[in-house]
Amino acid sequence: MMDTEAVVALGTSEPAVGEHEKEDRRRALRTMKTFSGSSHPPPGKATRAVLTVQSGPEAGRVVPLSASDPNTIGRGEECTVALADARLSRLHAKILLLHDEWVLADEGSTNGTFVNGSRVESHSQLDDGARILLAGTVSLRFSLVTEEEERALARVYDAAMRDGLTGVYNRKALEERLASELAFAVRHVAPLSIVLLDVDDFKLVNDAHGHLAGDAVIREIASRLMRAVRTEDVVGRYGGEEFVVVARDISLEQAAQLAERLRRTISAEPVAYDNQRIDVAASFGVASIACCGERKDVRTLLRIADERLYGAKRGGRNRVVASLPKA
16 A cells, blocks of 8 residues: 555555656657658548647547547537546537538637637638647647558557556556646536555465466456446556546545445456456545645545555455544
């Protein structure tokens, strides 16, 4: 478990940002520069339109655009391109194909939409390589790419943002997403909660069944978490056997109910590996920004969740703790 004096270092078995993750991000930037220029794909090859996120916690994310339906952009979860930034309007802009030309329209946004440095009052044509700025902070690039280029961009983004073993967010990406969600929640006085969980007796799994079996357990737990959370929740691995779930718009009590559902999901049945059936369980600590007092920041939120996780471990493991007894 975490040292409460060094909360950012949640996991102890992996570095905060390994050299492989740094290289993945450098490769992502190089690939983005290669594909985001103004040159068109080779003649005769089919092209498709994509948006590449250039800034923020989702930098490198590639979103294919529909040629038949409007592509909506904004903070709202219902948007085709939903971006977690508090400065965006819920429906900020849209992109659509009209008479073989791609066009961006501002949807009455509060903080404005810009294309190549010029504010969009109504709509603007998008050429290959166009730079889009939303609300003065969210940077996107519009590109026409081949199918092979789109796949390559997506692979690089996944490598930079996803944990290699489980496919959920890696440590760095999750920290950035949590900071963004927290900033939005504080600004809009909205609820935000996190669930911190640690696999119980994981060392015994490795000792008894081997490290490959341990990897299989971690992969399966991540899969069970992803199946059990809401679509708007964010799941990330912070290293070793620790995971964090970021749950927007729910209170501490609701987050505790979510954690209990996750606890039951994880322990419901053993993990099958190489003709073995490995019993698994996890302990949970739950915290909300309502628990943070005056210091509503990521470090405080994680520290409180960690203290409650430690309480769950002391209380016998395989349980959820959402508050601690008062001294």
